[in-house]
Amino acid sequence: MISGMDAEYTALLAEARDLWALIRLQFQNLLLPSRLWQVAILVAIFAAAHLVAAIARPRMREWMRGLENRPTWQLRLLLTINRRLRLLVFTVLVWIAVWIAREASPFPSRSFLLALAASLALAWVAVIFAARLVRNPVLRSVVRWGLWVYVTLVVLGVADEVGGALDGVAFSFGSFRLSVLTIIKAVVILSALFIVARFVAAGSAERIRRNEEISPSMRVLAVKVLQIVLYGAAFFIGLKVVGVDLTGLAVLSGAIGVGLGFGLQKVVSNLVSGVIILLDKSIKPGDVISLGETFGWVGTLGARYASVTTRDGKEYLIPNEDLITGQVVNWSHSNTFVRLDITFGTAYGDDPHKVRRVAIEAASAVERVLTTRPPVCHITGFGNSSVDYILRFWITDPAGGLTNIRGNVYLALWDAFQEHGISIPFPQREVRVLNDAIRVEDGLAKGEG
Template sequence: MTEFLDQLIAFVTLLWDLLQSRVSTFLVPGWRQNQLFILLAILALAFLARTVARPRLQVWARARVGWQKWQLRLLVQIRQRLALVFFVIFAWTVYLVMQQITWPSRSYLIGFAATLASVWLGVALVARMVPNRSLRLILAWSVWIYMTIYYLGLADEFSAFLESLAINIGSLHLSMLTILTALVLFAVLLTGARLGSQTASRMIRRNSDISPSMQVLSVKVVQVLLYGAVFLLGFRAIGFDLTGFALLSGAVGVGIGFGLQKVVSNLISGVIILLDKSIKPGDVISLGDTFGWINELGARYVSVVTRDGREHLIPNEDLITSQVVNWSHSDQFVRLDIFFGTAYGDDPHLVRRVAIEAAAGVPRVLSGTRAPVCHITGFGDSSVDYVLRFWITDPTGGLTNIKGRVYLALWDAFHAQGISFPFPQREVRLLGGEGATMADD
């Protein structure tokens, strides 16, 4: 601990001496001081230009139609950093002009400020590609600090100081410099993995030759490979010996055997579902009381959206071990049956013809080779019983509503033709003799 404090005091002392020496150079009249005044003037001019240009840029940005999202986001980032953008432009302009009309030693400070501001602007714009806010802050501040120290000529001293802040665990030497480097590397690799997985996902989903289930499986495999590579490269950068994870993997295996059976079962069931293509996004399924269409295939569950807008997260294992009705497994054709009865006095030939015509006139009901049909199923106590069968190709549009429309069409058509729907009728007769006496009593 004493050695660490001594190193920290020595480093702070070095920074303080350097700062004093640099500040003292600007107190002496000369070109160093003139360059400082020029930079302050450029800074004031940049803020003035931002005040004038920001409203006009806002009006121009709102008129952009058809731009992609990344272009609009870049425009927003530039608008938020207009002062820095103008400072970079003005500083480089002044620096290049002074390089031509005067001695280079009289503009080196302006060139340093222009370079540093350009680096800050570039890092700020590139860091916006990182979607995670924490990783974005780590990456941006790390690069800003490093580039500032590098251009100040303190990179070697700062690196040596961070390297001295270390702990030794066996053969592992873990310093603050290694940790910071690993954090930046993790941020860069995670950003690259995320962008790579998103690009691969878009390319795979645009390929119509790949089935939806295989598209999901391919995207998952790409994500596992990319993020697995990030994990391995990140720990190798720190200096961990990955062979030691063999013991850890054995312990994890024991833990899985006891406590994570369901999780692993769902993961394996998800892979099986993707491989055998039994269900895929967009399929309409029934599982128990749940009827809906598959919205997403996850690693642990399947998202099923019902007609009432509820989203059910069904574990993958249930889809493997339970009986699932897939209404659109091999094709989108779905046959529906409607049962009804008419009075014995109605002509069954007329009933069948009217029922078929009524069903065919309902939207969503198919005609042609899969036209509606109607058959007599039996002679009941109070009615002649029929079944009306028709086909649809959009089960995602609902089954109950199309049945309701067909029933309503039958009601209207039968009333127009004078066909009646019978209802059960019972007659109670009181016989003479003892029965009549009991009835009188």
């Protein structure tokens, strides 16, 4: 007596043998003596396509080097054509051979093998260009090879038999049955839906970013919400189409969510902080901020962190939680006006009224210093060797740097003081060695005695 497991295994083995017999029969049918001349033609066409591609590919690359100003999508298309030139030439030549064979013979079945090869080649070419829609290289390769296998089975006419064999390899969990065919369908459908969602999200995000009526922070928030909605809808629709019970999935995802909530507190905190930042508009892309020793402008606001680029080209990824809980100086929160202070000192012999006037004129002549908000200069104290001043001026482009504008103002003060005879004193000290003086006086006293 055969057990249930043995019976299922025997049935699967029988189906696999039938499928292999069908495939073997198809190939034997293709290699009948009456069709060997078509095989010879296909070999000749492949050799000709290989020769044409070997000659034309380097010349095409040289021609493409002069097209650097073309749009990126055109360059990618030309690069794909260059890489697949042999298959493209083979497809064109084999279709020409099919047309000639059908015109020369009144029996289309005699050119069956050529027509089959032409259909396969055309389908493979279509798959190559369709796979270019996927940006990720690894995912693109998976999609390309998967579609190649599928269209090959469809053209050969064994897709239903292969599908039945794959559906027979299954695992049962209570009332839920999971087969290899179901897994493949889920991967294909989810991949297709995610690709569609990515295109819709990219197009919608571009329109949102170009809308000047929406604030920058709300644009980022709208793009993030749109992406979450589209990708989430693609995921659940894909599972529903495949036939997965979403009720059980909801219970399972709830249990997993509770467990992950305890282990991912920081991640969740950063996500919530990112939403708060986007809603209260305290920080937005393009703002100039300083957090601790980091000074730069905000490039992007992500779900977990904010990208801040400094003047020296470094890009800091600051967690959103730090922007909420820490003290952040936003130089351009409500407006772009920034006041800068520099200090200096002059000698006591210089007229302080003249010094203030010359300093204000020198600062006003520096590029980036505002004249609508004129600089001011005040005396802050009388030091040990100089009269101390503070010079204050305004700029509206803190992203252009603060150290460089301070340096330019200091240089303008130096040139103006040199021109007007104003001196900048420096401390001087006199050192007297008292012990040597005492020894000299004692020696003179002893000599006189």
